[in-house]
Amino acid sequence: EDQVTQSPEALRLQEGESSSLNCSYTVSGLRGLFWYRQDPGKGPEFLFTLYSAGEEKEKERLKATLTKKESFLHITAPKPEDSATYLCAVRVDYKLSFGAGTTVTVRA
Amino acid sequence: NAGVTQTPKFQVLKTGQSMTLQCAQDMNHEYMSWYRQDPGMGLRLIHYSVGAGITDQGEVPNGYNVSRSTTEDFPLRLLSAAPSQTSVYFCASSSALETQYFGPGTRLLVL
Numbered sequence: 001e002d003q004v005t006q007s008p009e010a011l012r013l014q015e016g017e018s019s020s021l022n023c024s025y026t027v028s029g030l031r032g033l034f035w036y037r038q039d040p041g042k043g044p045e046f047l048f049t050l051y052s053a054g055e056e057k058e059k060e061r062l063k064a065t066l067t068k069k070e071s072f073l074h075i076t077a078p079k080p081e082d083s084a085t086y087l088c089a090v091r092v093d094y095k096l097s098f099g100a101g102t103t104v105t106v107r108a
Numbered sequence: 109n110a111g112v113t114q115t116p117k118f119q120v121l122k123t124g125q126s127m128t129l130q131c132a133q134d135m136n137h138e139y140m141s142w143y144r145q146d147p148g149m150g151l152r153l154i155h156y157s158v159g160a161g162i163t164d165q166g167e168v169p170n171g172y173n174v175s176r177s178t179t180e181d182f183p184l185r186l187l188s189a190a191p192s193q194t195s196v197y198f199c200a201s202s203s204a205l206e207t208q209y210f211g212p213g214t215r216l217l218v219l
Contacts, residue, residue, distance in 0.1 A: 004150075034207065043112075043198055043210035044151070087150070094139060094158055095166065096200075096208060098150040 002027040006099035013106045016077050021102045023088030024070040036087040078106045112211035120217045121189040129184040131199030139202045140182040144195040189218045
């Protein structure tokens with residue numbers, strides 16, 4: 001059975017304090033790993049897609065990396081507006097399997 | 109482009125009532141799907157469709173029906189609502205195996 005596990009469940013950061021979120025997965029036939037951001041009361045917003053081990057993607061203060069068993073989302077010098085829940089998902093065929101998410105709170 | 113739209117935004121049902129959650133997309137995406145999101149459990153796939161006339165079950169299909177008569181629309185039907193179906197429902201669409209884009213969600217409370 002495909003499994004996606006995100007850690008930690010919650011992360012409280014001071015503004016400017018860099019950190020990393022982890023997404024570990026066990027799937028057969030991976031067709032992409034996705035990172036989404038979700039604000040309270042909103043739908044998930046797409047951030048990155050990674051397809052192969054060693055691949056990296058960046059967007060502003062966020063950087064996503066991928067290995068054969070896990071992905072990391074690095075937040076560099078976060079700002080309060082980076083506060084959100086970050087979701088990781090893996091695709092096998094047409095189906096996405098999601099982790100439970102990491103809720104990040106950045107204090108000014 | 110409106111993207112993925114969902115109606116209603118919020119609904120309260122009594123146990124045993126039926127209703128349809130609407131989802132529409134204007135991006136000509138062939139793939140559409142429905143998820144439910146519950147606290148601590150992440151998003152779980154209910155049903156999905158790879159094109160008009162083609163649907164299949166996801167991880168948690170029981171109690172839900174879908175149909176896909178057009179490329180644009182993918183309604184989700186609750187046949188007889190139960191308190192366990194209280195959740196937030198998201199519709200998503202994508203082109204083939206590309207990125208899935210999500211709608212704003214429908215919050216459903218079953219009493």
